[in-house]
Amino acid sequence: MSEPLSRRDFLKTGVAAGTGLTLGVSLSSCREAAPAAGSAAFAPDAWIRVGADDTVTVIVDRSEMGQGVSTALPMLVAEELDADWATVRYEFAPANQAYNNPLSLGQLTGGSTSVRAAWRPLREAAARARLMLVGAAASAWGIAAEQCRTENGAVVAPDGRRVRYGAVAVAAGARPVPERVTLRPPEQFKLIGRSIPRLDVLEKVTGRAGFGLDAAPEGVLTAVIARCPVFGGTLRSFDAAAARAVPGVRHVLETDDGVAVVADGYWAATRGRDALKLVWDEGALASLDDAAVSAQLEALARQGGELARKVGLGAVAPAGRTIEAVYEVPYLAHAPMEPMNCTAHVHAGGVTLWVPTQYQTGPKLLGGGTRGVAARLASVPMERVTVHTTHLGGGFGRRAETDFVAEAVRIAREVHVPVKVVWSREDDLRHDQYRPAARHLLRAGLGSSGLPELWSHLVVCPSIIQKFMPRWLPRFATRLAGPLKGGVDANAIEGAAELPYAIPNLEVRYQRADLGVPVGFWRSVGHSHTAFAVECFMDELAGLAGKDPLDFRRALLAGSPRHLGVLNLVARESGWGTPAPAGRFRGLALHDSFGSFVAQVAEVSVQAGAVRVHRVVCAVDCGQVVNPDIVKAQMEGGIVFGLTAALKGRVTLERGRVKQSNFHDYPLLTMREMPVIEVHIVPSRLEPGGVGEPATPPIAPAVVNAVFAATGQRVRQLPLSLG
Numbered sequence: 001m002s003e004p005l006s007r008r009d010f011l012k013t014g015v016a017a018g019t020g021l022t023l024g025v026s027l028s029s030c031r032e033a034a035p036a037a038g039s040a041a042f043a044p045d046a047w048i049r050v051g052a053d054d055t056v057t058v059i060v061d062r063s064e065m066g067q068g069v070s071t072a073l074p075m076l077v078a079e080e081l082d083a084d085w086a087t088v089r090y091e092f093a094p095a096n097q098a099y100n101n102p103l104s105l106g107q108l109t110g111g112s113t114s115v116r117a118a119w120r121p122l123r124e125a126a127a128r129a130r131l132m133l134v135g136a137a138a139s140a141w142g143i144a145a146e147q148c149r150t151e152n153g154a155v156v157a158p159d160g161r162r163v164r165y166g167a168v169a170v171a172a173g174a175r176p177v178p179e180r181v182t183l184r185p186p187e188q189f190k191l192i193g194r195s196i197p198r199l200d201v202l203e204k205v206t207g208r209a210g211f212g213l214d215a216a217p218e219g220v221l222t223a224v225i226a227r228c229p230v231f232g233g234t235l236r237s238f239d240a241a242a243a244r245a246v247p248g249v250r251h252v253l254e255t256d257d258g259v260a261v262v263a264d265g266y267w268a269a270t271r272g273r274d275a276l277k278l279v280w281d282e283g284a285l286a287s288l289d290d291a292a293v294s295a296q297l298e299a300l301a302r303q304g305g306e307l308a309r310k311v312g313l314g315a316v317a318p319a320g321r322t323i324e325a326v327y328e329v330p331y332l333a334h335a336p337m338e339p340m341n342c343t344a345h346v347h348a349g350g351v352t353l354w355v356p357t358q359y360q361t362g363p364k365l366l367g368g369g370t371r372g373v374a375a376r377l378a379s380v381p382m383e384r385v386t387v388h389t390t391h392l393g394g395g396f397g398r399r400a401e402t403d404f405v406a407e408a409v410r411i412a413r414e415v416h417v418p419v420k421v422v423w424s425r426e427d428d429l430r431h432d433q434y435r436p437a438a439r440h441l442l443r444a445g446l447g448s449s450g451l452p453e454l455w456s457h458l459v460v461c462p463s464i465i466q467k468f469m470p471r472w473l474p475r476f477a478t479r480l481a482g483p484l485k486g487g488v489d490a491n492a493i494e495g496a497a498e499l500p501y502a503i504p505n506l507e508v509r510y511q512r513a514d515l516g517v518p519v520g521f522w523r524s525v526g527h528s529h530t531a532f533a534v535e536c537f538m539d540e541l542a543g544l545a546g547k548d549p550l551d552f553r554r555a556l557l558a559g560s561p562r563h564l565g566v567l568n569l570v571a572r573e574s575g576w577g578t579p580a581p582a583g584r585f586r587g588l589a590l591h592d593s594f595g596s597f598v599a600q601v602a603e604v605s606v607q608a609g610a611v612r613v614h615r616v617v618c619a620v621d622c623g624q625v626v627n628p629d630i631v632k633a634q635m636e637g638g639i640v641f642g643l644t645a646a647l648k649g650r651v652t653l654e655r656g657r658v659k660q661s662n663f664h665d666y667p668l669l670t671m672r673e674m675p676v677i678e679v680h681i682v683p684s685r686l687e688p689g690g691v692g693e694p695a696t697p698p699i700a701p702a703v704v705n706a707v708f709a710a711t712g713q714r715v716r717q718l719p720l721s722l723g
């Protein structure tokens with residue numbers, strides 16, 4: 001195993017295979033170092049590679065699932081390197097703990113952290129590289145480096161002589177690494193803040209971009225798996241005779257997940273699976289249905305919960321007019337366009353994976369991510385697992401799981417050739433790691449001023465974090481510290497515990513619900529349901545106080561300038577307070593998550609009980625913007641994702657089974673239903689916040705509040721339905 005990286009080993013340089021200057025930088029202290037400088041393997045693990053042909057290659061350590069990191073991260077490097085953008089390229093990083101994300105557990109793309117985590121370290125690495133290139137050129141000219149400057153991928157001498165970076169890259173690689181650098185101030189940015197076309201556009205429109213389903217190592221077979229339709233069920237027996245008779249079927253294997261059929265292609269494998277005769281032990285959840293889930297959540301709510309936050313006197317302070325409400329949200333599937341898949345080859349040298357994953361490596365205590373799972377199942381050291389991260393056809397948190405990776409490795413170790421496990425859409429919807437169902441109980445009281453003096457919020461839902469705790473870990477240990485401190489899942493109450501509104505007496509509690517349905521991270525995680533409850537209830541309070549929802553919020557946000565900033569911007573751009581178009585009504589919502597602040601106004605109409613969203617105005621303060629077009633695209637995508645869930649999304653259960661199977665009964669928003677979306681960005685020079693998820697939480701409450709304006713009916717359950 002490689003030696004651990006120290007902080008003094010923060011930067012590595014060297015010449016790899018004559019390609020020029022290579023630099024590596026760790027975003028956090030790491031247990032495993034990137035390969036040593038000067039070795040043949042160093043270049044792929046370097047962050048920046050300046051080639052003799054002037055090409056600047058940036059190693060992108062985050063998974064590209066459409067959110068634009070393969071452009072945003074190279075922009076950070078190119079800015080401080082003063083590179084010619086036309087020469088900038090990107091490559092995906094290998095799985096290596098040297099690329100761990102300091103804002104998450106491991107080499108993980110999630111939590112809208114990609115730019116936030118890279119903002120300073122990548123720029124500092126590029127600034128060091130620039131100084132080294134300048135030093136190499138100055139040395140060749142026999143002048144002081146301080147006399148030189150850089151411009152568009154070249155070093156320029158005081159007399160006008162120029163040399164391209166590529167010509168001095170090899171010499172620069174031999175120079176000492178500067179310990180300290182000064183980063184460009186925002187007013188000197190040339191690239192950051194510009195809407196530069198994405199680097200991955202051409203390869204995607206020409207079909208050259210490699211996704212997981214495109215992986216095709218020599219000799220690869222395709223596998224599909226018959227899984228128990230009931231959560232927690234197990235295989236009792238099976239008859240594979242008919243499956244083996246299907247032309248093209250090579251193997252039929254019992255696995256930890258069910259029965260795998262391995263064939264020359266997907267069609268043969270699927271036909272073989274359909275021919276299996278299976279007997280399942282459906283287990284304890286064979287009678288679970290929606291009514292049982294609702295009843296369990298309601299019963300747990302009566303037990304109260306663990307304290308997550310208390311301000312003032314908590315929930316026992318006296319108050320005048322009071323109001324109570326219960327909000328409910330269902331289980332939701334991720335439903336990315338590319339279903340789950342992984343290609344694995346277990347061979348004498350170790351394991352090679354081709355996989356669209358959000359989670360390359362992680363702490364061994366929590367399974368080690370994709371790399372750790374493969375190492376454990378193949379009984380090889382983690383360093384002998386190679387992960388080729390492909391483009392992801394959507395992720396939304398689903399690809400932070402490793403269940404589909406484990407399936408591929410288990411099968412590949414038995415058949416001794418590369419195996420591509422492919423999930424059907426039906427597999428994807430019925431064996432997901434779902435957004436938890438949740439029940440929210442809120443109570444508030446208004447004082448003589450008409451503003452709330454009391455706020456009580458109980459969140460009842462399954463814990464996502466709990467499933468990552470090792471089974472041998474005593475339950476009491478999870479109560480000591482970390483994301484389950486005090487028995488409270490931090491993901492479940494995020495957006496509720498950090499309420500921005502100035503309420504003198506506040507109490508937030510959490511009650512865990514163990515319902516047996518597998519749950520996981522879903523775009524915006526806990527914020528996806530806490531924002532719905534909080535922002536709809538805030539409108540109910542405004543109604544009780546007889547105040548405009550905008551003015552009511554403003555009065556509670558005097559000490560929150562960034563919340564007020566997006567609130568005022570969205571009000572102005574949406575025309576709040578002016579007449580809406582005939583037959584349309586407006587609703588407002590505000591929420592901060594992942595370091596960014598978002599306010600939205602939805603403009604809707606209601607006809608014969610059908611809700612149509614015509615226009616959404618979104619204001620976002622995400623700090624310093626790297627690429628405005630990417631920010632706008634992510635706001636639009638987050639709104640569509642959240643709007644689809646608000647209007648249509650629901651996973652229903654019957655006899656322990658998910659009833660939905662494909663997009664005919666788990667529908668997505670169509671082009672015809674798409675509202676006009678306007679995105680307005682607050683100018684800022686603060687460090688960046690996230691943009692992949694923050695637009696999702698406010699859209700459901702904005703629409704529901706608009707529906708109340710249109711009908712006078714309070715909607716407290718999703719998906720939205722008018723009785």
